[in-house]
Amino acid sequence: MTDVKTHNGSCRCGAVAFEVDADLEGLIECNCSHCYRKGLVLKFVTPDAFRLKAGEDAQTEHTFNTHKIVHLFCKTCGVQSFARGVAPDGSSMVAVNVRTLTDVEPWSWTAQRVDGRSF
Numbered sequence: 001m002t003d004v005k006t007h008n009g010s011c012r013c014g015a016v017a018f019e020v021d022a023d024l025e026g027l028i029e030c031n032c033s034h035c036y037r038k039g040l041v042l043k044f045v046t047p048d049a050f051r052l053k054a055g056e057d058a059q060t061e062h063t064f065n066t067h068k069i070v071h072l073f074c075k076t077c078g079v080q081s082f083a084r085g086v087a088p089d090g091s092s093m094v095a096v097n098v099r100t101l102t103d104v105e106p107w108s109w110t111a112q113r114v115d116g117r118s119f
């Protein structure tokens, strides 16, 4: 099965910090107008697996299209650590940017390319 661990993550300047319980399976890179520009590598988790430790007020947000996903990013350094959203089935989810996990070796993961641009 999968290897779920508690990972730490943060934005570049550290104003935003979080913990997430996740494995590094099923990661996606998306080519939509937003994700592709930001280079996001996303892991989707349920809200109970995600704990924001700092930075609730340090972030600002961006939404577009159907506005179902709230992309949050640090007001100081601009890094997007995660997004909050609603899955097609109506359940809440958090999309964590794997590139902001501080205890994961860069490029130790592989991500599936998803054609979000065509959705």
Ligand SMILES: [Zn+2]
Pocket (backbone or CB within 6 Å): 011, 012, 013, 014, 015, 016, 074, 075, 076, 077, 078, 079
């Ligand atoms: Zn920051």
